[in-house]
Amino acid sequence: MRASNCYEHSVTLNDPLIIEQFSRDGVVCLRDVIDSSWLARLEEGVGEAIEQGGPHHFRFGSPNAPGFFFGDVMLWQRWQHFREFVFEGPLASLARRLMNSHGVTFYHDFLLVKDAGSTQPTPWHQDQSYWCVGGNQVLTIWAPLDSVSSANTLEFVRGSHRWNTLYAAVPFAPESAFDGSRDGRPAVPNLANYCNEEDIASWSLQPGDCLVFHARTLHRAPGNPLPHPRRVLSTCWAGDDAHYIEIASDLAPPIKGEGLLPGAPLACSTFPRIL
Ligand SMILES: O=C(O)CCC(=O)C(=O)O
Secondary structure (H helix, E strand, O other), rough: OOOOOOOOOOEEEOHHHHHHHHHHOOOOEOOOOOHHHHHHHHHHHHHHHOOOOOOEEEEEOOEEEEOOEEEEEEEHHHOHHHHHHHHHHEEEEEEHHHHHHOOEEEEEEEEEOOOOEOOOOEEEEOHHHOOEEOOOOEEEEEEEEEOOOOOOOOOOOOOOOOOOOOOOOOOOOOOOOOOOOOOOOOOOOHHOOOOOHHHEEEEOEEOOOEEEEEEEOOEEEOEEEEOOOOEEEEEEOOOOOEEEEEOOOOOOOOOOOOOOOOOEEOOOOOEEEEE
């Protein structure tokens, strides 16, 4: 099931339709949200961040071979460029608008790099399944640093954030030790059985564009068959109703914040309040 509508409707930041589309579909594509000076600073930071992967990074694929799938989290805590982007860049106010929230807390960042020729797909999943965060005002902003086409972009099941189900989190690769099965949540269904092409949304993107999606919208990505890497900074944001929850499964990122009790607002020094 590949989406046929890769150039479908995208909206500008000031278009009132974005709120309607986000609440109906659980995903919107926004053009030219991140300007070239921010992109240049992120680009500058990415090479070093990959070379010096943090304590929670993964690198799937054959060791020292091309085609890897690299991921790392909480870069803002270690790298100034990422920290400035989170605290001073344009995404916090965008998140506030789409969450319809007064406050905005930054949950985490996630750098995802699929090397040229990567055969590593990202499985269908909902971001919130991996998190210690309950609530409805939670979203992810997926911002590519390279052009992304139908060959390597994300695909979303429209409206799946409204299915009222949180599925079990799945490992991102067969060699991963991640276990998301300990909370009795149902497995992600076989979507090929009940999704038509018109139920799937996807977009081609240029650096500066981004996809904003609800943390319960099901999504996946193919590998990266293109001859250049697909580097993406994904950032995860929480609004007024977001709160800390305990789960039995592994967390990704494996970070709980400090001193948070179940039901408490998320904001703490690990998950800083931005707005
Ligand atoms: O970039 C990918 O392949 C997956 C990204 C993703 O699932 C996310 O940012 O939530």
